[in-house]
Amino acid sequence: MDRTPSDTGTARLADPPERSRPAAAGSQPADRHAHAPVIGSSQPAAIPSDDEPVFGAGTLGGRVGPARFADRVLAGLSSGAGAFLVLLIGLVTVFLVIRALPAITADKSNFLTARTWDVGGDTPDFGVLPLLWVTVLISLVAMVLAVPVAIGIALFISQYAPARVARPVAYVIDLLAAIPSIIYGVWGIAVLAPKIQPVADWLSRHAGWIPLFKDYNVKGGTIFTGGVVLAVMILPIITAIGRDVFERTPRANIEAAWALGATHWEVIRLAVLPYGRPGLVSGAMLGLGRALGETIAITLILSKVSNAGAFSFSIFNGGETFASKIANNAAEFNSPAQTGAYIAAGLVLFVLTFAVNAAARWVVNRRKEFA
Amino acid sequence: MTSLTIPGPLAAAPGSGWRKAKDRIATTVIYGSFLLALVPLVWLLWTVLSRGLHAITSDGWFTGSQRGITYRDGGGGALHAIVGTVEQVALCTVISVPIALLVAIYLVEYGRGPLARATTFMVDILTGIPSIVAALFIYAVFVTSFSGQRAGWLVSLALVMLMIPVVVRTTEEMLRLVPNELREASYALGVPKWKTIVKIVLPTAMSGIMTGIVLGVARVAGETAPLLVLVGYSPNDNSNLFSGPQGSLPGMIKDQFGNLGSTTILRGGHKVSVHYAADRMWGAALTLILLVMALNLLARLIASRSKVSS
Amino acid sequence: MAKRIDARNLNIYYGKFLAVADVDFTIAPRSVTAFIGPSGCGKSTVLRTINRMHEVIAGATVQGELLLDGEDIYGADVDPVNVRRTIGMVFQRPNPFPTMSIYDNVAAGLKLQSSRMKRSDLDVVVEKSLRAANLWDEVKDRLAKPGAGLSGGQQQRLCIARAIAVEPQVLLMDEPCSALDPISTLAIEDLIQSLKQKYTIVIVTHNMQQAARVSERTAFFNLAGVGKPGQLVEIDETQKIFSNPTEKATEDYISGRFG
Structure with missing residues (x-):
């Protein structure tokens, strides 16, 4: 079994085993130990005198010290850094829970289902349901808008555009990810919102009987506006992963479809999309994770509504997400009890994004096992 | 690259008109989605550039702070x-x-x-x-x-x-x-x-x-x-x-x-x-x-x- | 300074999979020994156990004895790093370090093994190694240029210079010419002839003419059967292997009546 370099592309180079030989093979250990010193002392004569300097001449044992020590230091430091990351996530959970628990126990209402948010007084009375609702709704709006466009762009880059166009295009899409979210926020509310207001008006005038499009007379700072901006923000994430999986469609699958006389679109539908589906799902979920947690852009865009408890189903209403609720009140973190309520909200957000991201990774990894 | 037309007997199989139309629609949508993504990027960058250029080219932008400057005052730096x-x-x-x-x-x-x-x-x-x-x-x-x-x-x-x-x-x-x-x-x-x-x-x-x-x-x-x-x-x-x-x-x-x-x-x-x-x-x-x-x-x-x- | 190599009852594993079984041979100092055999028969694997490169792959283990002038290189107190300083290796594809100049590539072993060495001493070693690798005249004016800028054949000779710069006792070559053109191959073969004055050389090759040209002894490896481990069929004088081998399998392989 010859080992070619490409075999090891994914194989990790292992630490040399300390002693690889099973005990059975070393059946004459006493003999060996009797040998070693003899070899050691008889070898110096074998050191060549004409060639200086000499390394590794003579006995093979000996100076195991410094090199091995440094090897252990780097191995220890790097695995320590890995363990630190694992510990860090553990600490995040522990600290958020510790700081959130007192507030949750002091809560007069059910923390998960209550629709009020009153944390200033002596008897805190709050729940995260409205936050959860707005967070999910705004993220869904973003997904509905972003996923099809991202798939289109990913197909454009991987299947349509010639190579010399594809690279710059991919770079341009990546630029969208480079723009800081606060700039999306100010642009979204100050520039974009007035321009897409007519779309919202038209929809609520003609389809206002659908709860989703009911007019709440919120101008600009709606879930709709926030969703559009979020869609732009998560577009590059989904595109990047879609591009990646589409490019990896086996050449043979594509050619087989061509050979059947399929049109370009049929090739994509028969070969490319089915192959890329799991990757797309996880890409979309990573985008969702990002949307759920996006803070400052949403904080700047969404109008707070006076009666958040009576939450609506409309995307033309305002509201607050987990992240924007925390951000809006960050300047007034005073008493531990009050802060605890916000930390509790943060904890729910953390659990939510954790679950979505973990699920996305699970989809990817399950696929890897097939590949 | 998709508009390769094959003349003669190879061309028209039954239903191929609709298939071709679908193909053309798909191509349009896919090109369109890329152009659509360009809209916010260009729009946003243009907004920031055109509205921000005045401030960052003003005196003291890169040397001053906002100390004592209210929204009723101009100037100040970053x-x-x-x-x-x-x-x-x-x-x-x-x-x-x-x-x-x-x-x-x-x-x-x-x-x-x-x-x-x-x-x-x-x-x-x-x-x-x-x-x-x-x-x-x-x-x-x-x-x-x-x-x-x-x-x-x-x-x-x-x-x-x-x-x-x-x-x-x-x-x-x-x-x-x-x-x-x-x-x-x-x-x-x-x-x-x-x-x-x-x-x-x-x-x-x-x-x-x-x-x-x-x-x-x-x-x-x-x-x-x-x-x-x-x-x-x-x-x-x-x-x-x-x-x-x-x-x-x-x-x-x-x-x-x-x-x-x-x-x-x-x-x-x-x-x-x-x-x-x-x-x-x-x-x-x-x-x-x-x-x-x-x-x-x-x-x-x-x-x-x-x-x-x- | 060249040393003898003895293998006794070598069994080589990848995890639980027995890749090569029961190998015995003796390789004399200052000689060239060729390992030949069909793909997948384990000749490269055996070569890589000689300097303990085998075990850098996760799960790879070795049973049996490998003696370097009587000293077991798999002994409990033996540091594999020291083994590799003593037994150099040249790989199938030339692999100069891409970040280093020609000079630094040759000096890499010395610089990275022990920290301090005078520049003038290093200069001497670099020139000597490059001369020994028949490369000095071609590169002496551009020692500071990247090693990756050389042609394939030059890169391979650079890798040989790099390997002999640390003064090994044994030089292992894993199909060193398979990625090279005929002229570069000839240059490497000439080089092997001159290097055997000082080193024990073991070369794995797919090219039987090459084995016949460069080696004194030849070892023929083969699979014991489908799904069975590789084995050493016979090892003998090259002339005998190619004219009058003991085993029928060897003769079939040599004469092309194989598989």
Whole structure:
């Protein structure tokens, strides 16, 4: 079994085993130990005198010290850094829970289902349901808008555009990810919102009987506006992963479809999309994770509504997400009890994004096992 | 490339008209989706550029602060914000890079078994952690639990959590691109493993690693959520990361955003409508975008000098 | 300075999979021994166990004895790093370090093994190694240029210079010419002839003419059967292997009546 370099592309180079030989093979250990010193002392004569300097001449044992020590230091430091990351996530959970628990126990209402948010007084009375609702709704709006466009762009880059166009295009899409979210926020509310207001008006005038499009007379700072901006923000994430999986469609699958006389679109539908589906799902979920947690852009865009408890189903209403609720009140973190309520909200957000991201990774990894 | 028309008997199979139409529709939609994505990008960049240019070309933008300047006054600079952002990001980078490099080295050169799997998973989770949650964690540890005061360095710590996964991911990818043949060549010369990693593997992947670091810096430079939770905004110069409110570019944008709209002032006996806060907000936004884009460009430049091809 | 190699009852595993079974041979100092055999028969694997490069692959283990002038290189107190300093290796594809100049590539082993060495001493070693690798005249004016800028054949000779710069006792070559053109191959073969004055050389090759040209002794490896481990069929004088081998399998392989 010859080992070619490409075999090891994914194989990790292992630490040399300390002693690889099973005990059975070393059946004459006493003999060996009797040998070693003899070899050691008889070898110096074998050191060549004409060639200086000499390394590794003579006995093979000996100076195991410094090199091995440094090897252990780097191995220890790097695995320590890995363990630190694992510990860090553990600490995040522990600290958020510790700081959130007192507030949750002091809560007069059910923390998960209550629709009020009153944390200033002596008897805190709050729940995260409205936050959860707005967070999910705004993220869904973003997904509905972003996923099809991202798939289109990913197909454009991987299947349509010639190579010399594809690279710059991919770079341009990546630029969208480079723009800081606060700039999306100010642009979204100050520039974009007035321009897409007519779309919202038209929809609520003609389809206002659908709860989703009911007019709440919120101008600009709606879930709709926030969703559009979020869609732009998560577009590059989904595109990047879609591009990646589409490019990896086996050449043979594509050619087989061509050979059947399929049109370009049929090739994509028969070969490319089915192959890329799991990757797309996880890409979309990573985008969702990002949307759920996006803070400052949403904080700047969404109008707070006076009666958040009576939450609506409309995307033309305002509201607050987990992240924007925390951000809006960050300047007034005073008493531990009050802060605890916000930390509790943060904890729910953390659990939510954790679950979505973990699920996305699970989809990817399950696929890897097939590949 | 799809409009290859085949004449004669090969062409018209039954139903092929509809198939072709579908193909054409799909092509249009796919090209259209790319053009659609360009709209917000160009629009946003143009907005920031056209509205921000006035402020950043004005006197004192890169030398002054906002000390004593209200929304009714023009002028003032962004130096305090630039200093704050640069300091916070620099501290974050100094902490993140060694940790991230070690984690990547661990994953590529050493990692096997449960700890490696757990680490990979946690890097994924960190990649997706919302910045506001990272900020709350730092707050819960350093402010609530150890009764510390809000200050710039806490922002740096929160940013560390956001930067590490970016640098780990790119570094990991780059280290995996280093051919095993080079490691073997080094081992075969009798070079110990740690020296092989430090002197052969890391230098070979260096440009890719630098790219990752620069992208990480760009990612955290625009982060705003940790600023809201972990440090107050100050319009004054404060270069002390460890005490007091501190300015930053995102903080300045947020601050000026609070005073948008036009203001009427008296100038030479006439009432004039001015937009000082808006000017400064777009100016700060342009400054931030220029900073981030410059970092991205730098990352591209470094990446193009890579010794390993991807 | 060249040393003798003895293999006794070598069994080589990848995890639980027995890749090569029961190998015995003796390789004399200052000789060239060729390992030949069909793909997948384990000849490269055996070669890589001689300097303990085999075990850098996760799960790879070795049973049996490998003696270097009587000293077991798999002994409990033996550091594999020291083994590799003593037994150099040249790989199938030229692999100069891409970040280093020609000079630094040759000096890499010395610089990375021990930290301090005077520049003037290093200069001497680099020139000597490059001369020994028949490369000095071609590169002496551009020692500071990147090693990756050389042609394939030059790169391989650079790798040989790099390997002999650390003064090994044994030089292992894993199909060193398979990625090279005929002229470069000839240059490497000439080089092997001159290197055997000082080193024990073991070369794995797919090219039987090459084995016949460069080696004094030849070892023929083959699979014991489908799904069975590789084995050493016979090892003998090259002339005998190619004219009058003991085993029928060898004769079939040599004469092309194989598989």
